[in-house]
Amino acid sequence: MTATQEAPVPATAPELPVVGHWVAGVPAAGTGDRTADVYDPATGQVTKRVALASRGDADAVIDAAAKAWPAWRDTSLARRTQVLFAFRELLNSRKGELAEIITSEHGKVLDDALGEVSRGQEIVELACGLSHLLKGSLTENASTKVDVSSLRQPLGVVGIISPFNFPAMVPMWFFPVAIAAGNAVVLKPSEKDPSAAIWLARLWQEAGLPDGVFNVLQGDKVAVDALLESQKVKAISFVGSTPIARYVYENGTRNGKRVQALGGAKNHMVVLPDADLDLAADAAVNGGFGSAGERCMAISALVVIDSIADELVGRITDRMSGLRTGDGRRGCDMGPLVTGAHRDKVAGYIQQGVDSGADLVVDGRGQEVDGAPEGFWVSPTLFDKVTPEMSIYTDEIFGPVLSVLRVETFDEALDLINSNPYGNGTAIFTNDGGAARRFQNEVEVGMIGINVPVPVPVGYYSFGGWKNSLFGDTHAHGVEGFHFFTRGKVITTRWLDPSHGGINLGFPQSV
Template structure:
């Protein structure tokens, strides 16, 4: 069985905790791997690698950083189908959804390739009498990303290209449900020429998260996930002196007015509700219909859902499985309650 381990100093690191969790293919239920769950000591080893790499990376020229970012962008663009297949195998979303996720993440990589002009400071002469004001922008140090299961590539790529381009080092803690994409990305960074220790992967559960939130070497944390955990991440991280960006779960509503194009509205609702199996922050959780068009709209939505092909995301399905049996049972409970 494949052991999905940590990534430290541009190499696989199995860790020493002895704890692990199964990784499954949601389409088949088959256990495809075992992900290492870090101990405190494992987490500190990953953080220490990021801290050790920071001084040299901070002092690297913008030209060198940009060259590595461009190399990473080219490798990602050439091999993004590989990453999409990994996402589908562990998350369950169909390949087209997975490929779209990678493309959305790549947009931020491309933005980071042009980051140099945003790193400029400023100089104001005689802001007050004989007083000049100068501002500079400097990297913080090692930063952490705690990412959710639903976008194992896109959400981390919203953060780490910017962090790396601006001279910080990174520790990525992916969801233990979908751990393999992070290692693929780490290997791609190494191939692009990123120095050892600049991008690291810490696999694990709450033990790993707590060390990232409390270890003084970590200067900032970005999190995406459920609202209760976002509150925990924010309160714990800020109480330990860190900058924290904690994005909680979204619940979205759509309102359809009586003069709406109902075919267009029905198409939009099906795409919003069933795309990525509904496992995304922009999924529509509630539809509010105004006036006497409700029955007609419900009928159009029902008609469209009957044609959806659900199944293995690699086999020309419209919607893949939910990520775990527990998640499937939770969704089914809503149907039963209704």
């Protein structure tokens, strides 16, 4: 190369898109200069980045919600219902788009992502009945010519802090009810899979929701702390790990907020000798490895009466041999874990189980998968002869690791569950109605399945556990959800003279 020749310019990687906030009906990049990588878990590649809010960004989003709230609060129930129904119809017709977004950022298989959206839609449909769920009561002549009535009113701005494992369903546990009740919402999604929240915001806008009633604040702890500390935010709904749930609950209530914080879990499935073992084996595989075990309701501890343990473990092992792990867009049974760091954490727990003396029946590390080798893979893993002091039992692994604990009696199984610090979900498999009835009566867990491995209740019942799985006294969705997002008033009235409203022969209408 001569002195006059220019050196070739090296090729640069294309600029990755940045997922920003949604503020008062428009996307916003924010003023912060921090971002986080967003991966495609099946390829291990960074596909985009997400903005991490500064405190100023968070305040701007909260201010937008506070500005929009008074008009939405005063919007008639008839109009709110129309918006909810429009959102429901749009979601139903385009849920495939949302499922593809979930799979691309979380990694779960497409069928599982579609199921997530459908379960979230149950809450949208519940919220469409807002006029019934929000109505008050009236007692005439409680005292002479004195009437007493009650009503429920919205809180104002509410914050929703959701986890990575269900980027659509978990927010939909809360925001349809909050919006139906007349509140304005700030959703803080996980920075690991932030795009579903923006898609949902656009859908709300298309459904006719006024700008500012639904907002998205991307970010990390800075955004969380802003929601917890802002005096404009009146309530917080949180789902995540128990340490963070406790942090959110303690700091939110310290700042005068109403808080429901759903934490971690260690869900047990008890199998009695009279159970249908084929049904139990199917349920253990489905409950343990669906969504790669990244469910707060996943079955992670299989408690088996010792006399049938060998046979049940054999049937589970046979079923696991037919599972295909791989890219969720290829029709596989189970996808990758959400990040490389989480994959390494789960693999570390598997090694701890081996080191502590558990019997590793199926090792999910290093197995062949239908996907890129750079993906975040751990295939279904099965341990037998696990004991209660082992970390694979005491800790919430949040991955496809199923641990079998052997007990001699029903009472021993019940005591094991009740002594656990978590109380989210549990199940029993039996054909003995008496045993099932005693189990549901005595077990100290919030959600119970009888021959059902993952007892997530339908939308018109409420979701939530006991003990360290829930901080606060109100569960998600159902009637409890409407109570959480409203507060009551009681009015005592005496009118001394009747009034006359004039003549109008037109048919009365709701507007």
